Amino acid sequence: MYKILRFVALFLFAAGLIPVQGMAQEALQYQVPPKEIADLVNAPLTPLVSFSRSGDFMMLLERPGNPSIEDLAQPELRIAGLRINPATSGPSRSGSFENVVIKMTRGGQEKKITGLPANPRLGGFTLSKDEKYVALTNTTPTGISLWVVDLTTLEAKKLTDEIVNGVYGGAIAWTPDNKILLKAVNPNRGSLPKAPTAPSGPTVQETSGNAAPSRTYQDLLTNPYDEALFAYFMDSQLMLVDLQGNKQPIGPAGMIKSMDLSPDGKFLLMDILKRPFSYLVPASRFPYDVEIWDIQGNKVKTLAQIPLDEVRPTGFDATVKGPRSISWRADKPATLYWVEAQDGGDPKVKMEEREIIYMLDAPFAVQPTKLASIGYRFGGINWSDDNFALLNERWFASRQERVSVINPSKPGEKGNVIIERSSDDIYNDPGNPVFTTNAYGQQVLMRKGEEVFMTSEGGSPEGSMPYLSGFNIKTKAERIIWRSKAPYYERVSKVLAPDATEFVTIKESTDIQPNYWLVNTKKRIAPIQLTQFEHPYASIKGIKKDLVKYKRKDGLDLSAIVYTPEGYDPVKDGQLPVVMWAYPREYKSAATAAQVRGSKFTFTRLNWGSPIYWVTQGYAIMDQTEMPIVGEGDEEPNDSFVEQLVANAEAAIDYIVGTGIGDRNRIAVGGHSYGAFMTANLLSHSDLFAAGIARSGAYNRTLTPFGFQYEQRSYWEAPDVYNVMSPFMNANKVKTPILLIHGEADNNSGTFPIQSERYYNALKGHGATTRLVFLPHESHGYAAKESILHTLWEQHQWLEKWVKNRP
Incomplete structure (x- = not known):
């Protein structure tokens, strides 16, 4: 397995800077970008907001800043597609909260919780059915414990020791009588399996001739010891915990994948993993039994035995044989429903009745009932009552989706x-x-007669203007109840009144931090601001932000968000260096590809990967630069990927230069993941840019031979497409300086760290100017404060050297 234990930065010096060209290694300490950028990174995080089901109150979940590299360096198991902290029997990489405040929706009063643990790392917030209690977890370096908050007294109390098993899926569910179903570590699971001093034999995989194509996955099982570790950490015991902390085991221990309590609280739907495990696919595709238990833990029925999902037809519309998406109906006490493909899961099979949805009522002793049949793939059911539900289906290849009333x-x-x-x-x-x-206590459709209430992003040629509507199922017409108005971007967060006349919105603008407002369209009173979250980025409040539109040379409409420094005037101040940031997307229609996405009124929110930081350093930023790749009819988008990509970039450059803002000779292009892949391709097939920044990308598509991104064909079906689109195959063409950054613990499918290592080697071998930076312990997204600051430093140094002060 590819691992880097120490932070290493590799780079190839440009010709003429030192007497001899070649590769150099630096034992580099973590660096910090300019103060203006670092201060933005260190800005306090805005709390997250979670509404109660009734909407009577909200929980303000206060977050700590980025973890330290020491936090990320804690022990971690990477097995079966999971990242596990062996010390806690929980996930090794998950966010947490340090405080929770209760805020009333009407009236706005805030209530603080007492009795929370010291140095809290809170998570798993779950409201009881009557909304009188909140269950939550607290993680320490040694485990995860269960806590409860009494919302009447506002006191928090620890209910269990560190017994929670958070390795896979949710661990908490409330019963109707205010007890907590907890997925706990099996008290009898024994000691951690010991690694063998020497292998007992080779690791062998065998196939009997059945085609078993699979996309590339990270962190898979590789040997019998990995299997033993996975089984050990999955070993769980379901327990019923009351509000005094008394525990009662429910059912037998096992490798519990998930649990789901029936709406009436009388039955449990249990997914129990079993062997054989796989070295080809992650745990989500391991075999499991679907069992129905009563609330005492007695098995009522084995509903299905789901086999190992290694062999599946190709294509994004492919699926498994047999029952899937097994769930409880939200509008019934204890009725299960599920779907079964009739085409063997193969999208190439043409048939009208492609999938059938079945139902089965308690006590689950009769044959299931056929509820409906569909022609696309099942996309879920939104329940209302026994006379009304919305059935969703979709087909990826054509990008079609359909909603039916049943x-x-x-x-x-x-x-x-x-x-x-x-x-x-x-x-x-x-x-x-x-x-x-x-x-x-279940979520069902809010409707009034033939109207279903809906919230939409409100896409338009002027940008998104969200709205709330009543959708008439007979006339298929929308009755607009409320719509966001310029110069704000405002969207409905929670509808409170059954006729949708009272609701909470999130309102923001370019320089106005998103806050929550209470809106009542019936009483015709002014909206009431509920939260007072402060602007965290005072230093960039004055920057200018525009949603701009322009055309590709074939007439396709494109758009981007352009940021310029505060007070900047192109006539007085001249042209600026530009950072263009993008992420390509495939479309099956030129008309939809040309649609404007986003809004110029959204708040300028920064995250660790944003390019907007450099507006503080005198750059213009083209963010969310549209890079559509269109393939209509029988043509696949990627058949002309390179040509369209270059045309998109040319159009963006012509626009920013034509406005007088951008200097054509000082434009950088960058992106993360598929955006890094885009960057490397642009530098391979054009000389449009002064430099490139590519983070955590994949550059050799033969390493993802059974499809990538939205490409459904395998390498053997479309070898020319794979080769032309692979920057690795075109490394000899790169003449523009390119910075490569990658997390050494990348867990994203296809973007193995070796992608950057091999691409760097290819570039170096052909005399390109490049630098490779590996970040210890970082995954596909970077988390540690040291890593984030250093990444920004690397990007800043690269931009200053090769773009702003381009030789």
Whole structure:
């Protein structure tokens, strides 16, 4: 396994800077970017907000800053597609909260919680059905414990020792009588398996001739010891914990993948992993039994035995044989539903009834009922009552999605299609349903007669203007109840009134931090501001932000968000160096590819990977620069990937230079992941840029031979596409300086760290100017403060040297 134990920065000096060209290694300490950038990184984080189901109150979840590199360097197991902290029996990489404040939605009063643990790392917040209690977890260096907050007294109390098993999936669920179902570490799991001093034999995999294509995964099992470790950490015991902390084991111990309590609280849907494990796919595709237990833990029925999912047809519309997406109906006490593919999971098989949805009522003793059949792949059901539900289906290859109204009380009856559209078409997207809580404490559709309430992003040629509507299922027309208005970007967060006349919005603008507002359209009173979150980036409040539009040479409409420094005037101040940041996306229609995405009114939010930091250093920024790759009809988008990519870049450069803002000779291009892949391709096939920045990318597509991103064909089906699109194969063409950065613990499918190592070697071998930086302990996204600051320092040094002060 590719590992780097110490921080190493490799770079090839440019010709003429030192007497001899060659590769050099630096034992480099973590560096810090200019103060203006570092101060923005260190700005306090805005709390996250979580509403109660009723909407009567919200939880303000206060977050700590970025963890230190010491935190990231804690022991970590990377097995079966998981990242496990062996000391805690929990995930090694997850966010946490340091405090929670209760805030009333109407009235705005804030209530502080007492009794929380010292140095808290809180997570797993789960409200009881009656919303009188909050269950949560606290993680220490040695384990995870269960806590509860009494919302009447506002006191927190520890319920268990560090017994929570957080390795896989959720660990907490409330029963209707205010007890907590907890997935705990099996008290009898014994001691940690010891690594053998020597292997007992070779590791062998064998296939019997059945095609088993699979995409590339990270952190898979590799040997019997990995298998033993995985089984050990998955070993769980379900327990029922009351509010005094008394514990009662429920059912047998096992490798519990998930648990789901029926709405009436009488049954449990249990997924129990079993062997054989796989060295080809992650734990999510290991075999498991689907069992129904009563609340005492007695097995009522084995509903399904799901086999190992190693062999699956190719394509994004491929799926597994047998039952999948098994869930409880939200509107019934204890009714299960699931879907089964009728085409063997193979999208190449043409058939009208491609999938069937089945139902089964408690006590689960009869044959299941056929609820409905569909022609695309199942996308879920939004329940209302026994006479109304919305059935969702989609087909990736054509980007089509369909929503039908069905009557669950008349199983088998054909549904009425109310929405059929391209999933890429944001201009004609009526949005997503609004939900309310029923008597079982479950989320069901909020509707009034024939109207279903919906929230939409409100895409338009002027940018997104979100709205709330009533969608009439008979006329298929929208009744707009409320819409965001310029110069703000405002969207509905929580609907409070059953007729959707009262709701909470999140309101923001370019220089106004998002805050929550109470809106009432019936009483015609002024909206009331509920939160007072302060602007965290005072130093960039005056920068200018524009949503700009321009055309590609073939007439395709494109757009980007342009930032310029405070007070900048192109006439007086002249042209600026430019940082262009982008992420390509594939489309099956030129019309939808040309649609404007985003809004110029959104708050300028920074994150660790943002390019906006450099507006403080005198750069213009082109962010969210559209890079559409279009393939209509039988043509696949990637058949002309390079040509379209270069055309997109040319159009963006012509625009920014034509406005007088950008200096054509001082433009950098950059991106993360697929954006890094884009960057390397642009530098291979054009000389448009002064420099490039590529973070955590994949550069050799033969290392992802069974598809990547939205490419469904395998390498053997489209070898020319894979070769032309692989920057590694075109490393000899790169003449522009390129900075490569990669987390050495990258867990993203396909972006193995060796991708950057091998690409760097290829560039070096052909005399390119390049620098490779590996970040210890970092995954696909970077987390440690030291890593983030150093990454920004690396990018700043590169931009200053090769762009702003380009020789």
